[in-house]
Amino acid sequence: MKKAPRVLIAFDTTGPSAPDQDFSEEFKTKDWQTEANVVNALKQLEYPYDLVGIYDDIELLIQKIKLFKPDIIFNLVEHFKGSAQHERDITAFLKLQGIPFTGCGPTGITLCKDKGLSKQILGYHRIRVPQFVILPYKKRIHRPKRLKFPVFIKPLSEEASCGISQSSFVENDVQFRERVEFIHNNLQVDVIAEEYIEGRELYVSIIGNKRLQVLPIRELKFLQVPEDEPKIATYKAKWDDEYRKKWGIRNQFAGSLPNGSAKKIEKVSKKIYQLLSIRGYARLDLRLNSQGELYFIEANPNPMLAAEEDFAQSAEKAGLDYPALIQKIISLADPLA
Numbered sequence: 001m002k003k004a005p006r007v008l009i010a011f012d013t014t015g016p017s018a019p020d021q022d023f024s025e026e027f028k029t030k031d032w033q034t035e036a037n038v039v040n041a042l043k044q045l046e047y048p049y050d051l052v053g054i055y056d057d058i059e060l061l062i063q064k065i066k067l068f069k070p071d072i073i074f075n076l077v078e079h080f081k082g083s084a085q086h087e088r089d090i091t092a093f094l095k096l097q098g099i100p101f102t103g104c105g106p107t108g109i110t111l112c113k114d115k116g117l118s119k120q121i122l123g124y125h126r127i128r129v130p131q132f133v134i135l136p137y138k139k140r141i142h143r144p145k146r147l148k149f150p151v152f153i154k155p156l157s158e159e160a161s162c163g164i165s166q167s168s169f170v171e172n173d174v175q176f177r178e179r180v181e182f183i184h185n186n187l188q189v190d191v192i193a194e195e196y197i198e199g200r201e202l203y204v205s206i207i208g209n210k211r212l213q214v215l216p217i218r219e220l221k222f223l224q225v226p227e228d229e230p231k232i233a234t235y236k237a238k239w240d241d242e243y244r245k246k247w248g249i250r251n252q253f254a255g256s257l258p259n260g261s262a263k264k265i266e267k268v269s270k271k272i273y274q275l276l277s278i279r280g281y282a283r284l285d286l287r288l289n290s291q292g293e294l295y296f297i298e299a300n301p302n303p304m305l306a307a308e309e310d311f312a313q314s315a316e317k318a319g320l321d322y323p324a325l326i327q328k329i330i331s332l333a334d335p336l337a
């Protein structure tokens, strides 16, 4: 039998951490579910593992690599010094270590995290993307005439629905300016304004490097949101259980899709994954309108891996239970991702 790989799980912390800090209390809370689930899976797999929590000190990671001598780094780092902008820099650093690491590398993360750049690339390759305009922080706010209302306004490169609420949906120039200014002033980031795509919200999980497997499609349902209200995955719709209950917001497996759509979605999703240089595993956010047209909204390389999240749910439905999923992600670890 092949020797079990030594796995170093790297993740980010909300403040400075010590080299051998005990995270067992944190791991009992909701915010740390992914880390806790991955640790459990490694225990079940009987892989030797160690942990390193990183805030702003890369030296901790270097030390741990020297001491533990991992065969693989399980990369769960999404922030450095509290900033998501550094997610790709961590992967670039891992790449320089020459040790295989799980998930996507710096190129894929760079292309996906910029919601304008990813759409430019895909649009060039004739994949349907919403029309958009970028409104840089501290620059004049202007809506080009080609961008028709309703428009959806969001930060250019945040995630987890940060800065997204019902007022992200705007129907005239006054609302447009107000919302762009709000994001500029409160988050101090560039904004992307996109044509609003009315339709079903689909989440497509994919795993692989060269040979890709598309997992069963998930859908975000808005069962109690009134017909004429825009249905969007706002911050509250994702994270506030009370709010989700009140409006009947549920993540579930996609209901029946129009004839031929499933095949088309699978094909387009694989193409998107490749064009954006994604490696390891990712979840694509897509919208399917009533004419059966499929739009790309965004790609999430290294999506949340907690057992109850969409990605793991899709994997399970495809026959990969949680430890098998973690094992598969480890087997795809690549020093050149």
Ligand SMILES: Nc1ncnc2c1ncn2[C@@H]1O[C@H](COP(=O)(O)OP(=O)(O)O)[C@@H](O)[C@H]1O
Pocket: 115, 130, 152, 154, 158, 159, 160, 161, 162, 164, 194, 195, 196, 197, 198, 201, 231, 232, 233, 234, 285, 287, 297, 298
């Ligand atoms: N162009 C758009 N048309 C319709 N809905 C959108 C559009 N862009 C974003 N949304 C809605 O907002 C949600 C969050 O946007 P997304 O770009 O996925 O940001 P995040 O990275 O925060 O998940 C989407 O899941 C979708 O519900």
Ligand SMILES: [Mg+2]
Pocket: 160, 161, 285, 298
């Ligand atoms: Mg999203």
